[in-house]
Amino acid sequence: MATSGPIKKSGADWWRGAVIYQIYPRSYQAPDGSGSGTLKGITRRLPHVASLGVDAIWLSPFFKSPMADMGYDVSDYCDVDPLFGTLSDFDEMVAEAHRLGLKVMVDQVISHSSDQHPWFKESRTSRDNPKADWYIWADPKPDGTAPNNWLSIFGGPAWEWDGVRRQYYMHNFLTSQPDLNFHNPDVQDALLDTVKFWLERGVDGFRLDTVNYYFHDKLLRDNPPMQIQVEGAAQDAPDTNPYTYQNHLYDKTQPENIAFLKRLRALLDQYEDRATVGEVGDGYRSLETVAAYTAGDDKLHMCYTFDLLSPDFSAAHIRKCVTAVETQASNGWICWAFSNHDVQRHVTRFMQPGDSQDRVAKIALTTLLSLRGSVCLYQGEELGLTEADIAYEDLQDPYGMRFWPAFKGRDGCRTPMVWEAGQLYGGFSTVKPWLPVPEEHRIRAVDVQQGLAGSVLSHYRDTLAFRASHPAMTEGDFHFLQVNQDLLAFTRRQGDQALLFVFNLTREGQSFIVPDTVSVKEQLALPGFKPGFDGGVVKLDGFDAFCATIG
Known part of the structure; x- marks a missing residue:
């Protein structure tokens, strides 16, 4: 190894x-x-x-x-x-x-940070400390509810009440993950x-x-x-x-x-x-x-x-x-x-x-x-x-x-x-x-x-x-070929190297006819797959893949 x-x-x-x-x-x-x-x-x-x-x-x-x-x-x-x-x-x-x-x-x-970060601990002590606006604080609505309707991904409002500042702070995730104020x-x-x-x-x-x-x-x-x-x-x-x-x-x-x-x-x-x-x-x-x-x-x-x-x-x-x-x-x-x-x-x-x-x-x-x-x-x-x-x-x-x-x-x-x-x-x-x-x-x-x-x-x-070992796969241009929706076919080209890929992502066998505009030079041994190729027709099993060099 x-x-x-x-x-x-x-x-x-x-x-x-x-x-x-x-x-x-x-x-x-x-x-x-x-x-x-x-x-x-x-x-x-x-x-x-x-x-x-x-x-x-x-x-x-x-x-x-x-x-x-x-x-x-x-x-x-x-x-x-x-x-x-x-x-x-x-x-x-x-x-x-x-x-x-x-x-x-x-x-x-x-x-965001943890609410245990020193920045947030200082920010929540008052409305006028040096880090008072390092996080997103906002006053409640007149009825005491959150400033707006924003939601947390982790459930509930994206706002948590703080009794010391008597304001809400914003959190997109947990209440213990207050959002930092990037406007500062x-x-x-x-x-x-x-x-x-x-x-x-x-x-x-x-x-x-x-x-x-x-x-x-x-x-x-x-x-x-x-x-x-x-x-x-x-x-x-x-x-x-x-x-x-x-x-x-x-x-x-x-x-x-x-x-x-x-x-x-x-x-x-x-x-x-x-x-x-x-x-x-x-x-x-x-x-x-x-x-x-x-x-x-x-x-x-x-x-x-x-x-x-x-x-x-x-x-x-x-x-x-x-x-x-x-x-x-x-x-x-x-x-x-x-x-x-x-x-x-x-x-x-x-x-x-x-x-x-x-x-x-x-x-x-x-x-x-x-x-x-x-x-x-x-x-x-x-x-x-x-x-x-x-x-x-x-x-x-x-x-x-x-x-x-x-x-x-x-x-x-x-x-x-x-x-x-x-x-x-x-x-x-x-x-x-x-x-x-x-x-x-x-x-x-x-x-x-x-x-x-x-x-x-x-x-x-x-x-x-x-x-x-094939630069066209990492840096090459990408171009889809028009095929039946059950197949995925495209070319990758980089410099003198050009590759044709065909994928059957279905569970049934499929055939792909290579277009006249694509000239297959040599079928490559794509690891793990052995599709058939004869006379310009690629025969793929379910969950199968084909690769070849092309002109």
């Missing part, structure tokens, strides 16, 4: 077409005697990550935090929570990642200082949590109702949540954000080869927002949306999403993903009764890696893991507790990584872990799939190597 090697893409544009592997620190590797993952545990397992052939890792939050929202409630932006280790542990992890040829991106959560230049300066802190420690970039939530409407205008649901549009919350009933015109995605993103980019440009990827949750406007945030070279490098984080794994849906990116954000850059720490694992979302779990995992990866853009993979994907069914008494996620049982939260995709099938907790820990390890996960551990021909893990390594 390869454990080191050169970074596949170097220089300022390393992120363009990069494959980024997301690690959820609490669930990756725990030390002996602990049921919770640490930075040292991540360092221990980095050779596995490098062996996949990815370009970078993205670490979910490890900052000091009360852990009300599993680290997305930060109480100190410039320190490691003792749960995960120390700053020295972080430095050692970065050094090892770089030795193995991996870039390191950290999850920067700056739209001092707040921007302080947050950019925290970004600089990690840049100085050698990180290669940032995943920016809820990047379109930074600013709010100064006039605090009510959001109008969502008059019509746009078919196929990504949703920012499950439909069991009344958050989806509003058209969120005023509580996020404000025009002032562009200027701040330029400030952020200017800071990163002071350092060599750094990159940003922004999380955009903006419903039917997501791709429009991506275009605004990534166009040119003075804002974000790339963004990802929720568009492919849906249950729809069809040629029609993927074609619609990709076409929208190619038309609306042609001057920007997208980062595609099927899974992350906030959504049900995609193998579960895409599978139907009778489907092969491995086959679904393989066709999903190959499809994802063939699209134009960068890619985020989520830990455990490479094992073909399904969503874990977590009992209510084992839940840790406040989101799931709030909307149970209609929405079970995010714990099902955050369960521990499984390394050794012969160990009670899958080699993640020697004691009971913070979330259960499902039996169906344990038997798919890394050591079971390691070196096993035909395994999902082998497929990931082989397909990532295939992508890395």
